[in-house]
Amino acid sequence: xxxxxxxxxxxxxxxxxxxxxxxxxxxxxxxxxxxxxxxxxxxxxxxxxxxxxxxxxxxxxxxxxxxxxxxxxxxxxxxxxxxxxxxxxxxxxxxxxxxxxxxxxxxxxxxxxxxxxxxxxxxxxxxxxxxxxxxxxxxxxxxxxxxxxxxxxxxxxxxxxxxxxxxxxxxxxxxxxxxxxxxxxxxxxxxxxxxxxxxxxxxxxxxxxxxxxxxxxxxxxxxxxxxxxxxxxxxxxxxxxxxxxxxxxxxxxxxxxxxxxxxxxxxxxxxxxxxxxxxxxxxxxxxxxxxxxxxxxxxxxxxxxxxxxxxxxxxxxxxxxxxxxxxxxxxxxxxxxxxxxxxxxxxxxxxxxxxxxxxxxxxxxxxxxxxxxxxxxxxxxxxxxxxxxxxxxxxxxxxxxxxxxxxxxxxxxxxxxxxxxxxxxxxxxxxxxxxxxxxxxxxxxxxxxxxxxxxxxxxxxxxxxxxxxxxxxxxxxxxxxxxxxxxxxxxxxxxxxxxxxxxxxxx
Amino acid sequence: xxxxxxxxxxxxxxxxxxxxxxxxxxxxxxxxxxxxxxxxxxxxxxxxxxxxxxxxxxxxxxxxxxxxxxxxxxxxxxxxxxxxxxxxxxxxxxxxxxxxxxxxxxxxxxxxxxxxxxxxxxxxxxxxxxxxxxxxxxxxxxxxxxxxxxxxxxxxxxxxxxxxxxxxxxxxxxxxxxxxxxxxxxxxxxxxxxxxxxxxxxxxxxxxxxxxxxxxxxxxxxxxxxxxxxxxxxxxxxxxxxxxxxxxxxxxxxxxxxxxxxxxxxxxxxxxxxxxxxxxxxxxxxxxxxxxxxxxxxxxxxxxxxxxxxxxxxxxxxxxxxxxxxxxxxxxxxxxxxxxxxxxxxxxxxxxxxxxxxxxxxxxxxxxxxxxxxxxxxxxxxxxxxxxxxxxxxxxxxxxxxxxxxxxxxxxxxxxxxxxxxxxxxxxxxxxxxxxxxxxxxxxxxxxxxxxxxxxxxxxxxxxxxxxxxxxxxxxxxxxxxxxxxxx
Numbered sequence: 003x004x005x006x007x008x009x010x011x012x013x014x015x016x017x018x019x020x021x022x023x024x025x026x027x028x029x030x031x032x033x034x035x036x037x038x039x040x041x042x043x044x045x046x047x048x049x050x051x052x053x054x055x056x057x058x059x060x061x062x063x064x065x066x067x068x069x070x071x072x073x074x075x076x077x078x079x080x081x082x083x084x085x086x087x088x089x090x091x092x093x094x095x096x097x098x099x100x101x102x103x104x105x106x107x108x109x110x111x112x113x114x115x116x117x118x119x120x121x122x123x124x125x126x127x128x129x130x131x132x133x134x135x136x137x138x139x140x141x142x143x144x145x146x147x148x149x150x151x152x153x154x155x156x157x158x159x160x161x162x163x164x165x166x167x168x169x170x171x172x173x174x175x176x177x178x179x180x181x182x183x184x185x186x187x188x189x190x191x192x193x194x195x196x197x198x199x200x201x202x203x204x205x206x207x208x209x210x211x212x213x214x215x216x217x218x219x220x221x222x223x224x225x226x227x228x229x230x231x232x233x234x235x236x237x238x239x240x241x242x243x244x245x246x247x248x249x250x251x252x253x254x255x256x257x258x259x260x261x262x263x264x265x266x267x268x269x270x271x272x273x274x275x276x277x278x279x280x281x282x283x284x285x286x287x288x289x290x291x292x293x294x295x296x297x298x299x300x301x302x303x304x305x306x307x308x309x310x311x312x313x314x315x316x317x318x319x320x321x322x323x324x325x326x327x328x329x330x331x332x333x334x335x336x337x338x339x340x341x342x343x344x345x346x347x348x349x350x351x352x353x354x355x356x357x358x359x360x361x362x363x364x365x366x367x368x369x370x371x372x373x374x375x376x377x378x379x380x381x382x383x384x385x386x387x388x389x390x391x392x393x394x395x396x397x398x399x400x401x402x403x404x405x406x407x408x409x410x411x412x413x414x415x416x417x418x419x420x421x422x423x424x425x426x427x428x429x430x431x432x433x434x435x436x437x438x439x440x441x442x443x444x445x446x447x448x449x450x451x452x453x454x455x456x457x458x459x460x461x462x463x464x465x466x467x468x469x470x471x472x473x474x475x476x477x478x479x480x481x482x483x484x485x486x487x488x489x490x491x492x493x494x495x496x497x498x499x500x501x502x503x504x505x506x507x508x509x
Numbered sequence: 510x511x512x513x514x515x516x517x518x519x520x521x522x523x524x525x526x527x528x529x530x531x532x533x534x535x536x537x538x539x540x541x542x543x544x545x546x547x548x549x550x551x552x553x554x555x556x557x558x559x560x561x562x563x564x565x566x567x568x569x570x571x572x573x574x575x576x577x578x579x580x581x582x583x584x585x586x587x588x589x590x591x592x593x594x595x596x597x598x599x600x601x602x603x604x605x606x607x608x609x610x611x612x613x614x615x616x617x618x619x620x621x622x623x624x625x626x627x628x629x630x631x632x633x634x635x636x637x638x639x640x641x642x643x644x645x646x647x648x649x650x651x652x653x654x655x656x657x658x659x660x661x662x663x664x665x666x667x668x669x670x671x672x673x674x675x676x677x678x679x680x681x682x683x684x685x686x687x688x689x690x691x692x693x694x695x696x697x698x699x700x701x702x703x704x705x706x707x708x709x710x711x712x713x714x715x716x717x718x719x720x721x722x723x724x725x726x727x728x729x730x731x732x733x734x735x736x737x738x739x740x741x742x743x744x745x746x747x748x749x750x751x752x753x754x755x756x757x758x759x760x761x762x763x764x765x766x767x768x769x770x771x772x773x774x775x776x777x778x779x780x781x782x783x784x785x786x787x788x789x790x791x792x793x794x795x796x797x798x799x800x801x802x803x804x805x806x807x808x809x810x811x812x813x814x815x816x817x818x819x820x821x822x823x824x825x826x827x828x829x830x831x832x833x834x835x836x837x838x839x840x841x842x843x844x845x846x847x848x849x850x851x852x853x854x855x856x857x858x859x860x861x862x863x864x865x866x867x868x869x870x871x872x873x874x875x876x877x878x879x880x881x882x883x884x885x886x887x888x889x890x891x892x893x894x895x896x897x898x899x900x901x902x903x904x905x906x907x908x909x910x911x912x913x914x915x916x917x918x919x920x921x922x923x924x925x926x927x928x929x930x931x932x933x934x935x936x937x938x939x940x941x942x943x944x945x946x947x948x949x950x951x952x953x954x955x956x957x958x959x960x961x962x963x964x965x966x967x968x969x970x971x972x973x974x975x976x977x978x979x980x981x982x983x984x985x986x987x988x989x990x991x992x993x994x995x996x997x
Contacts, residue, residue, distance in 0.1 A: 075981050118884070140910070144901035144978065151895055154940065158948045159880075166948055170940065177900075177936055181929035184910075188917040188925065 007070050008058065009084045012051045012098070013132045019044030020124035023117055034116040038109060041120035045102040048127065052098040059091055061479050064486035066137060066200060075140070079196050084135040088483030089264055089334060092476060093257055096341045097130040099461060100253035104246035106458035107349055111245060111356045112160060119160060123246070126152040130254050134261065139187045139197035146258065147180055153247070153255065161242040168235075168242035175225050175235040183222035186215045190270075203269040203490055216274035219267055226259030229282075229319060230289035233312045240308035241361070245352030248304065252311055253345035257337050260315070263322050264330070269490035275323070276492075282323045283413050289316035290420030297427045303351045303361045306431055307344060310387065313420055314340045320417055321402035325491060329405025330484050331477055336398025338476065339386070339469060343395055346383040346462045350376070353455055354435075357448055363431065368440030373450045377436045379459050384432045386466050388425045394469035520574040520583040523562045523591065524631050530558040531624035538617035549606040551617040555624055559599040566591045573994070575637060579699050582637035585994030589843060589987055590634045590770040593850055597763035598627045600854045600966055604861055605755040607960050611867065612753065614660050623759065626652040630767035634774075638699040639688040642771065646684070646735065649764060650677050656759065657752045669751025676744045677734070684731025690724030703779035717783055725780060729790050732775065735768040738828065739797035742821045749817035754869060757813055758857035761820050762850055769827060769846050773839055776831065777995060784834035791832040796927055798825025803934035812860055812871050815938065816853075819897060822935055823849050829928050830912035833919035840992035841911035847984055848896075848908040848977070855970025856893040862886070862963035864956045873942060878951035886959060887946045889971040894943050896974040898936040904977035 022044075023037045060067060066085030074082040086094060104123055112119050129152070132145035150173055158169035191197050194205045207215065225232045236256075240248045268275050290313050297309035314336065321333025353376060354369070355361055370377040386393035389400075399421060407414040440446065451459075469476055518525060534551050541547045566588050573584040602623060609615045629649025636642040654677060658670025692698055695706045707717050716722070734741040749757045776787055802822020809815040827849065830841035863870050880887040896905035909932060916925040977984070 075985065115881075118880075144906070147901045147906075151900060154943075155947060158944055166944055169944070169948075170937070173940060174933065174937060178930070178933050181933055182926070185913070185917065185922070185925055185929055188910075188914050189922070191914065192918050 008051065008055055009068050009086065009135050010070055012048055012055065012094070013084070013128055013135060015048050015051065016044055016101070016124040016127040016131075019048075020121045020128075023121050023124070026117065037117040037120045038105070041105050041124060042102075044124060045098070045105050045127065048131075049095075049098040049102050052095050052131070055086060055094060056091060056479075059086065059088075059479060061088075062482060064088070064482040069137070074138075079198075080140050081138055081198070082141060083137040083198060084132075084141075085137045086135060087486075088480035089487065090134040090261070091479055092334070092338050093134045093254075093261060094131055096257070096338055097127065097134065097254050099465075100250055100341065100345060101127040101130075103253075103345065103349075103458050103462065104249050106454060107249060107352060108244070108246045109454045110452075111352065115159065119156070122152040122156050123250070126156075126250065130250075133258060137199045139191070139199060139202070142199070143180070143184060143187060146183075147177070149255065149258075150176060153251070156247045156250075157239060157243045160244040161247065163242075164238070165242045168238040171235045172239040175232070179222035179225035179232075182218040186218035189215060199265070205270070207271065209273045212271045212274035213277060216267055216271045216278055219262065219271075220278070223259040223262040223267070224285075226262065227256060227315045227319060228259070228312060229285050229316070230292060230312065231285075233289070233293070236312060237305045237308040240311075240348070241302060241304045245348060245355065248348040248352075249345040252307075252348055253341040256311060256315055257341060260318050260322060260333065260337050263319070264334075264487065268322070268325070269487055272490070272492040275325075279323045279325075282319055283410065286316040286319045286323075287413060287416040287420075289313060290320075290417055291423065294420050294423035294427060298423070298430070301363055303363055303431065303435070304348065306363075306427065307347045307351065310424065310427065311340065311344050313424060314344070314387075316420065317399060317402050317417060320406055320413060321398075324402070324405040324409050325488065326405050326408060327481070327484050327488060328401050328408070330487070331480060332398050332401025332403075332405055334480055334484075335394070335469070335473065335476060336402060339394035339398045339466070342462050342466050342469075343383050343386045343393075346379075346459065346466070347387060349455075349458060349462075350380045350383060353451065354448075358444060363434050365442070366435045366445065367442060368436075368438045369445065369448070370436045371440040372445065372448045375451045375456070379451070379463070380436060381432065382463060382466070384428050386470070388428050389421055392467070392470045394466045394473075397470055397473045517574075517576045519570075520576045521581055521635070522569065523565050524628050524635075526565065527558060527562055527624055527628050527631070530555070531621050531628065534617070534624070535621045538621065541617075546606075546610075546615065548609060548615045548617045548620065552602050552606050552620040555620045556599050556602050558624070559595050559602070559627070563592060563595040563599070566595065571994070577641075579701070580638050580641040581632070581635050582700075583635055586774075586991045587634045587770070589991030590766060591631050593766045593847055594627065594630045594634065594763045597766060597850050597854065598623060598630075598759070601755060601759040601762060603962050604758060604858060604966060607962060608753065608755050608861055608869075611869075612660065614662075614753070616659075619656065619659055622652040622656050626656070626759075627763070630763055633767045634770040636771060636774065637701070639691065640698050642775070643681075643685055643688060646731075646771070647681060649767065650681065650735075653677075653760065653764065656756045657748060659756060660753045665751040666753060669748045672751075673744055673748045680731050680734030680741065683727050683734075687724045687727025687729075687731060690727060691721055692724075694718055694720035694724065700774070700778045704781065707779065707782065709782050717780075717786060722786055725787060726790060728775060729787065729794075732768060732772045733794055736765060736772065736824050736828075737817075737821055738794045738824050739801045739821060740794075742798070742801065745821060746814045746817040749813045749820075750811055750871075754813065754857070754861050754871075757816075758854065758861065761816065761853045761857065765820070765824065766846055766850060769824075769842065773831060773842060773995070777839065788832055788834055791828055792921065792924055795825045795828035795832055796924065798822060798828065799928055799931035800825075803931040806935070806938045809938075810873055812863075812873050812876075812942075815873065815942075816856065816860070819935070819939075820853070822931065823897070826909060826912055826928060826932070829921075829924055830915045832921060832924060833915040835915065835919050836992055836996050837918055838912075838915040839995055840988055841915040843988040843991055844911045844985060845908040847988065848904045848974075851970050851973050852893055852896050852905060855889070855967050855974065856897070858963045858967040858970065859886070859890050859893065862959040862967070865953065866956065870955065873945060875955065876942065876946045877949040878946070879955065880947040881950075882954045883957065883959075886964075886967075889967050890946060891943045892971045892974055893967075894939040898939040899932050900936070902978040904974040907977060907981060 069085035072082040129145045129148040136142035154173045293309045293312040300306035318333045318336050321329040386395040389395040538551050571585045571588045575582050632645035654674040657673050658667050660666035737745040806818035827845045830838045896903035899905045899909040913925045
C-alpha cells in the first residue's frame with residue numbers, strides 16, 4: 003500500500019479524467035450527462051485518495067513524507083520531486099474537496115459547454131494539488147502558472163457580462179507577479195545549483211541578495227493573497243466568475259500566496275523576512291481595515307464577499323509573519339477556514355443568483371419567509387465568517403490575534419478592529435437579504451434549497467463546525483512541521499520543542 | 510594537405526545531394542506534361558529528398574570536418590541546426606501544394622526555389638569564412654525574394670517581394686561592407702584565422718581595434734536583418750502579410766534557424782574571446798526586439814502581421830541567450846530555436862487551415878466562435894498561443910526558462926527582468942486570440958473541413974508542445990551535445 007505513488011496518483015488522476023471526458027462523443031444531452039458523471043466520479047475518487055494521504059501521514063515527523071523523486075531535466079539537477087508535510091497536507095485536502103464541491107455546484111447552473119467546463123475544473127485540480135505537493139522550484143512554478151490557463155478560461159467563457167475584462171485583469175496581474183518570482187528562482191538556482199526546495203531551505207543567502215529575492219517573491223505572492231494594494235483584480239474576478247469559479251478562487255487560489263510565504267519566504271530568506279515584517283504588517287492592517295470599510299459600502303453581494311476575503315487574508319499574512327507557532331498555526335487554520343467559509347458564501351450567493359439572476363443586495367429581502375433552509379445555511383457561514391466561537395473562523399482568528407499580541411500589541415489592536423468591522427458588514431448583509439418583509443414581487447415564488455445544493459453545502463457545514471469544535475484534529479498534524487519551519491526561519495532555537503503548545507493553549 | 514581538402518566532398522554530402530535533386534526536379538517539372546499536377550508530384554519528391562538529407566545529417570559523422578580549403582565546416586552544432594532546417598522546410602513543403610492549388614498559382618518552380626534556398630541555409634550553417642558566409646546568405650536570399658512574389662498577379666505579393674528584395678539587398682551590402690572592414694583590419698577571411706589573429710595572446714589586453722569593431726557592427730546589422738531583429742525588422746510585417754501564407758510560414762521557420770546558426774558561429778568563433786565587445790550590441794538588439802515584438806503586436810488585427818511581430822519578439826528572446834556569451838547561452842538558444850520552430854510551424858498550419866467559403870481568412874476577428882464549431886482545432890490554436898506566450902507547462906515556457914537562466918548565469922539580471930516583463934506584455938495579445946476564439950460568438954462560421962496535411966502538422970506540433978514537459982531530455986540532450994561541439 004505504501005509503495006503506491008500516492009501523491010502522483012492524486013495529482014494526475016484528475017488529468018486522466020479530463021482526458022477521458024474529452025473522448026466522449028455523441029448527442030449533446032448525453033455527452034453533458036456523461037461528462038458530469040465522469041467529473042464527479044474522478045473528483046470523488048481523487049478526494050478519497052487524498053484522504054489516504056492524511057491516513058498515511060505520520061504526525062511526529064517534521065520533514066516531507068510520501069516523497070517521490072524522478073529525474074526530469076537531465077544535467078540540470080532539476081527533478082520531479084513531490085512530498086507533503088503538515089503545512090501542505092490540509093491544503094491538498096482543501097483542493098480536492100473544493101473541486102468536488104465545485105462540480106456539485108455546477109450540476110444544474112452550467113448549461114453551455116458542459117464538457118469543456120468539467121475538463122477545465124479537472125485540469126485545474128491537477129495543477130492545484132501539484133502546487134502544494136511540488137518540492138522542486140521549477141515544478142512548483144509550472145503548476146503555479148498553469149493554474150492561470152483553466153481559470154482564465156473559466157472566467158472568460160462562463161462568466162458574467164464583463165467577463166473578458168476581468169479575465170484579462172486577473173491573468174495579467176498574476177502573471178506579472180509570477181515572472182519576477184521566476185527570476186528569483188533562477189537566481190537561487192544559480193547560487194546553489196539546485197532547485198530542490200528542501201535543499202534550498204537549508205541554504206543561506208547573502209542578506210542583500212535575500213532582500214531582492216524576497217521582494218521578487220513578494221511581488222508574486224502578494225498578488226495571489228491578495229494584499230492591499232495589489233487586490234484590485236480580486237473583486238472583478240469574483241464578480242464575473244461563475245459561482246464555481248468564485249468558489250475555487252476563494253477556496254484554493256488565494257491560499258497559494260500564503261502557502262508561498264510559508265514555504266519559501268520564511269525558511270529560505272529568514273533575514274529578509276525579519277527585515278520586511280513591518281511592511282507586511284502595515285499592508286495587512288491597511289487591508290483589514292480599509293477593505294472592511296469598502297465592503298460596508300458594496301451593493302453587490304459577490305463584491306462584498308470578495309472584499310471580505312481580502313480582509314480575512316490580511317489576518318492570514320499577519321499570522322504568518324508573527325513567526326511564532328501560535329500565529330502560524332492560526333494563519334494556516336484561518337486559510338483553511340476562509341477556504342471553506344468564503345467558498346460557501348459564494349455558493350450562497352450562487353443559489354439566489356441561479357434563481358433570479360441578480361446579485362444586487364437591494365433586489366432581495368425577507369428571503370427567510372420563502373427559504374428557511376437557505377437562511378439557516380447562510381447564517382451559519384455568515385457567523386463563521388464573522389468568527390463566532392464554535393466555528394472555524396473563530397479558531398483561526400483568535401490564534402492569530404494571540405500570536406500577534408505576543409509580538410506587537412498595536413498590530414493586534416488594529417487587526418481586532420478589522421474583525422469588529424467584519425461583523426458589521428456581514429450582519430448587515432444578512433439583515434438586508436434574509437430578514438424583513440417579503441414585499442418584492444419577484445421574490446414571491448422563489449424556491450428553497452434543492453437536494454444537489456444541500457449535498458454541496460453539507461461537507462462544508464460539517465467541516466466548519468468540526469474545525470471550530472475540535473481544532474486539535476487539524477492542529478496536531480501541522481505542529482511538528484510548523485516548529486521545523488520556525489527553526490529554519492531562525493525564530494525558534496533548535497532545541498526548544500514548542501510542539502503542541504498552540505493546541506494546548508486552546509484547550 | 511590543402512589539395513586533399515579540396516576534393517573531400519564527404520562533409521558536404523547533404524548539400525551536394527540536395528542541389529542535384531533540385532536541378533533534376535527542375536528538368537522533370539519542365540519536361541512533364543502540363544496537364545498533370547506537376548507541383549504536387551515535384552514537391553512530394555522534394556520532401557522525400559529532404560527526408561533522405563535529414564537521414565544523412567542525423568546518421569552521418571558528427572565529428573568536426575573542414576573542406577573546400579577551409580571554407581566549409583561540419584560539426585555536431587551544424588548537424589543539429591541542419592536537422593531543424595530540413596524539418597522546417599519539409600513541413601512547409603507539405604503544407605504548400607494544397608494552398609497554391611486553391612489559389613491557382615500551382616507551379617512546380619516553387620519547390621525547386623525552396624530547395625535552392627534550403628541549400629543556401631545549410632551552407633550558412635556550415636560557413637567557416639566570411640566569403641562562404643556571404644555566398645550562402647545570397648543563395649538563401651535570392652530564391653526567397655522570388656518565392657515572396659510568387660503570387661505575381663496579386664499586388665500585395667509583388668509589393669512584398671519587391672520590398673523584401675530592396676531591403677534585403679541593402680542589408681547584404683551592409684554585411685559585405687562589414688566583411689571588407691574586418692578583412693582590411695585583420696588580413697584574413699576564415700573564421701579560425703580571425704580567431705587566431707584576434708586571440709588575446711596575440712594582441713594583448715587591449716581592444717581589437719576600432720576598425721574591426723565597426724566591421725563587426727556592420728556584420729551584426731546584416732545578420733539582424735536576416736533574423737528580423739529590431740532595428741532591422743521593418744520589412745517583416747509587410748512581407749509576412751503580403752506573401753502567400755505558405756511562403757510566410759517558410760520565411761518564419763527555417764531561414765531564422767539558419768540565420769541564428771550563422772549568428773552564433775560568427776559571434777562565438779572568430780569573436781568568441783571578445784564577448785565584452787559585442788555583448789552590448791546583442792543586448793540592445795535583444796531588448797529592442799522583445800519590447801517591440803510585445804507592444805507593436807497589441808494593435809494588430811491581421812493574424813499574419815501579428816505573427817510577424819511575435820516572431821520579432823521571439824528572436825529577441827533567443828538573443829537573450831546569445832547575449833550571455835557562454836556555452837550555457839548557446840545551449841539555451843539551441844533549445845529555444847527548436848521549440849520556436851515547432852510553435853511556428855504549428856501556428857502557421859492553423860493559419861493555412863482557416864478558410865471561409867473556400868477563401869483564406871487572415872483577420873483575427875474571423876476566429877470568433879471557433880471553439881464552438883471546431884473545439885479541437887481551437888484547442889490546438891490555444892495550445893500554440895499559450896506556448897508562444899511562455900505559459901508553463903507548455904514547451905514555450907522551457908525555451909524562455911533556459912534563455913533567462915543563461916542570462917542570469919552570465920550576470921545579465923536586468924536583461925532577464927526586462928525579458929520576463931516583455932513576455933507578460935506579449936501574453937496579452939496571445940490571449941486575445943484565445944479570448945476571441947473561446948469567448949466571442951459569430952454568425953458567419955469558418956469552413957468545417959481542415960485539409961488533412963494541416964491537421965497532421967498542427968496535431969503533431971500541438972502534441973509536441975503539450976508533451977514536451979514529460980520527456981524534455983529527448984531534445985535537451987541533442988541541444989547540449991550540439992552546443993558542446995561548438996566549444997571543443
